[in-house]
Amino acid sequence: MQVQDTPEEWRITATATPFTGNKTSVRTDDVVMPDGRVARRDYQVHPGSVAVLALDEQDRVLLLKQYRHPVRQKLWEIPAGLLDVPGENPLHAAQRELYEEAHVKAEDWRVLTDVYTTPGGCDEAVRIFLARGLSEADGERFEVSEEEADMEYARVPLAELVRGVLAGELHNNCLVVGVLSLASARAADALDTLRPADAPWPARPFEA
Numbered sequence: 001m002q003v004q005d006t007p008e009e010w011r012i013t014a015t016a017t018p019f020t021g022n023k024t025s026v027r028t029d030d031v032v033m034p035d036g037r038v039a040r041r042d043y044q045v046h047p048g049s050v051a052v053l054a055l056d057e058q059d060r061v062l063l064l065k066q067y068r069h070p071v072r073q074k075l076w077e078i079p080a081g082l083l084d085v086p087g088e089n090p091l092h093a094a095q096r097e098l099y100e101e102a103h104v105k106a107e108d109w110r111v112l113t114d115v116y117t118t119p120g121g122c123d124e125a126v127r128i129f130l131a132r133g134l135s136e137a138d139g140e141r142f143e144v145s146e147e148e149a150d151m152e153y154a155r156v157p158l159a160e161l162v163r164g165v166l167a168g169e170l171h172n173n174c175l176v177v178g179v180l181s182l183a184s185a186r187a188a189d190a191l192d193t194l195r196p197a198d199a200p201w202p203a204r205p206f207e208a
Contacts, residue, residue, distance in 0.1 A: 024047070050129065051127075052131050059157055073171075080126075080174050104137055106131035108132040112130040113178070127201055128178045
C-alpha cells in the first residue's frame with residue numbers, strides 16, 4: 001500500500017464568493033457528498049505561500065519574531081510570504097522573501113516539504129525551502145512597514161528549535177514543519193535526497 005495524497009474533486013452544484021479581501025477571499029460551495037446529499041462548505045481562497053528555513057554554517061536557523069493579530073501573539077517564524085503573481089516561480093518568491101525580510105541570500109536551495117496549512121477551511125498551499133550557503137545580500141535593506149516594522153531577528157541552533165517545538169513553546173506552522181522536517185531528514189541521512197528547488201508543485205503550478 002502506497003500512502004500518498006491523490007487529486008479528487010467532488011461535484012459542486014452552486015458557488016458564491018460572499019467576501020473578497022485584499023489578498024484572500026471566502027468562497028461558499030454546495031458540494032455533493034458520496035451519499036448524494038449536498039453540503040455547504042465555506043473556505044478561504046488563498047494565493048499560496050513560500051517559506052525559507054535558512055541554515056547557516058554554525059547550524060543556526062534564521063528567525064524573525066512578528067506580531068500576528070488573529071492569535072494575539074508575537075511568534076518566532078522563518079521568512080515567508082505570499083505568491084503575489086499567479087504562476088510565479090516559488091523559488092524566485094522565496095529568494096525575494098529572504099532578501100526583503102532578512103537581507104540575506106543563499107547559494108544552495110532545496111525543497112524541504114510542501115504542505116496545506118489548514119485544508120479543512122483554507123486552500124493555502126505552502127512550499128518550504130531549505131536554504132544554505134548564507135551571506136548578506138547586496139545593496140540597501142528593503143524598507144518594511146506595518147507589522148514587519150517591529151520585527152526582531154535571531155539565529156537559533158536547530159537543536160534548540162526542535163526542543164522548543166516539542167515543548168510547545170513555538171507555534172508557527174512553517175517553523176514547526178520546517179524544523180521537524182529538517183531534523184527528520186538528517187536523522188535518516190536523507191538531505192541529499194531532498195527535491196531540487198525547481199521541483200514540480202501540483203498545488204501551485206508554475207513556469208520555470
